[in-house]
Amino acid sequence: MGRVRVCRMDELSETTARRFEHDGHVVVVSLAASEPRALRDQCPHRGIALSGGIVRNGILTCPGHFWRFDLRDGHCIGRPWEVVPSFECMVVDGWVEIDLPPPQAKRSMRELLLAHARDPHWQHRDT
Numbered sequence: 001m002g003r004v005r006v007c008r009m010d011e012l013s014e015t016t017a018r019r020f021e022h023d024g025h026v027v028v029v030s031l032a033a034s035e036p037r038a039l040r041d042q043c044p045h046r047g048i049a050l051s052g053g054i055v056r057n058g059i060l061t062c063p064g065h066f067w068r069f070d071l072r073d074g075h076c077i078g079r080p081w082e083v084v085p086s087f088e089c090m091v092v093d094g095w096v097e098i099d100l101p102p103p104q105a106k107r108s109m110r111e112l113l114l115a116h117a118r119d120p121h122w123q124h125r126d127t
């Protein structure tokens with residue numbers, strides 16, 4: 001897909017998360033150490049939108065059950081096997097641009113269930 005311009009740098013802050021949608025991608029964008037960071041706007045636990053969460057010190061806390069994600073790379077604090085996909089961000093003339101992959105092909109329910117069953121960490125997840 002390539003780079004997508006999402007907002008101006010001065011529209012972001014270190015304490016807010018903003019949601020953007022583009023061609024099937026839903027992304028949450030915030031600042032960490034003054035750098036824009038973008039993650040898929042979906043918690044890997046129960047699928048709640050992370051953009052409804054709280055941002056402090058580069059950590060985005062999910063509003064669902066308070067799992068915490070590092071905005072730099074999307075890994076979950078204390079559960080390193082849980083990772084939210086992250087997307088490269090660039091600042092061009094004061095605009096934040098995100099490098100988004102092509103939209104994923106939709107998977108059947110059977111494919112989703114098989115992928116879930118093969119996940120070696122699934123049995124260790126909290127409820």
Ligand code: FES
Pocket residue numbers: 043044045046047048062063064065066067
């Ligand atoms: S849905 Fe995010 S921690 Fe449960």
